[in-house]
Amino acid sequence: MKLFKKILLIFLAVIIAFFLFLLWYQNNYSMDVVAPYVVNTPSFEKKLLIATQGSDFKNKVTSGIVDYFKADSVYIEVVDISTLPTINPRKYNALVIIHTWENWKPPITVQTFIEKYPEHKNKIVVLTTSGEGSYKMEGIDAITGESILADAPIFIDTIVARLNRLLISKEN
Structure with a gap:
């Protein structure tokens, strides 16, 4: 006994x-919850949504994207990924989703949003961070990497290049 x-x-x-x-x-x-904010007027023709999680790395990437486009005639809305269920992707010319791979999968709000709107997949830019730096959702052309603050400019440039094709080069 x-x-x-x-x-x-x-x-x-x-x-x-x-x-x-x-x-x-x-x-x-x-991840921290991101306080929502907007840049520029919603009357602009081009609209960009950035749904992200809060961390030093993700905040730096988000700020870099906002700084690049804020001087253009682009309405920018930044929200936490937890609000994705309330987002209508039809209202935006481009969407950026920045998230961390958690517990061997993407956050449920991210996965549900992308699966719910497959017809908008071509205007969604996804940045997935993980410890290893290569995890991403199957069937999604995501940018992947580790959350290394010094590498943020590389990710900003990559995302901005994709967004330029969606916002600047094409008329949506």
Whole structure:
């Protein structure tokens, strides 16, 4: 009976340690919620939506994209990815979704949004970050990488090049 109690105590200790680890991990590595904001007037013909998560890296990428297009006649709306279920992609000429690969999959709001609007896939630019830097949704031409702050300008340039094709080069 003593052996059973020791095994049970060890098992409970392992479970408690695991849950403490999960709490620590969530607290240290979860993404912040992004406060929504707009740049320029909604009366502009060209409209860009950026749905993102909050982190130093993602904030820098978002700021770089906004800084590039804010002088143009482009209405820019920045929102948290949690609001994607309320977004109508028909209202925008281009959409950028910046998210982290979490628990071996994309956030459910991102996956649901992209699956719900396959006809708008060609005007959605996705940046997926992960620890390894190569994870992405199947069937999506996503830009992938690690959230290394020094590499943010590379991602900004890549996203801006894709957005230029959607916003500037073509008439939508």
